Amino acid sequence: MSRATNNVASRARRKKILTRAKGFYGKRKNSIRAGTEAVHRAGVYAYRDRRTRKRDFRRLWIIRINAAAHQHGLTYSRLINGLKQLDVQIDRKQLAEMAVNDPAAFGRLTDMVQAELAKAS
Numbered sequence: 001m002s003r004a005t006n007n008v009a010s011r012a013r014r015k016k017i018l019t020r021a022k023g024f025y026g027k028r029k030n031s032i033r034a035g036t037e038a039v040h041r042a043g044v045y046a047y048r049d050r051r052t053r054k055r056d057f058r059r060l061w062i063i064r065i066n067a068a069a070h071q072h073g074l075t076y077s078r079l080i081n082g083l084k085q086l087d088v089q090i091d092r093k094q095l096a097e098m099a100v101n102d103p104a105a106f107g108r109l110t111d112m113v114q115a116e117l118a119k120a121s
Contacts, residue, residue, distance in 0.1 A: 017036050017039055018030065018032070018035055020039045021035040057093070064099050064100060065079065065092060065096050068100075069110060072107060072114075074114065078113070079110065083113060086113065
């Protein structure tokens with residue numbers, strides 16, 4: 001009996017790798033061996049960086065909030081502490097958005113926090 005190579009499945013497997021390697025440089029885009037390694041490594045980076053992106057954005061929001069808080073005579077930690085004392089349920093993403101796009105509302109928020117901190121101390 002002749003040997004069956006199952007060409008259809010093999011070709012589909014290789015084509016899937018090379019399709020995902022589209023846009024890579026050099027041999028990585030058209031060689032199965034190099035492409036397989038490159039696609040696997042790209043998947044590892046993608047998995048890792050989906051988590052890293054969350055950290056990076058939180059850091060960016062904190063930096064923006066801190067800069068805006070300093071313009072109103074507060075620090076980031078005092079602002080967040082005051083918001084917790086006031087029981088304001090607003091996350092850092094929305095605070096940063098407010099600080100950049102609606103400085104007047106952010107200013108009113110900092111005024112409320114400063115009043116609360118003055119009352120507490």
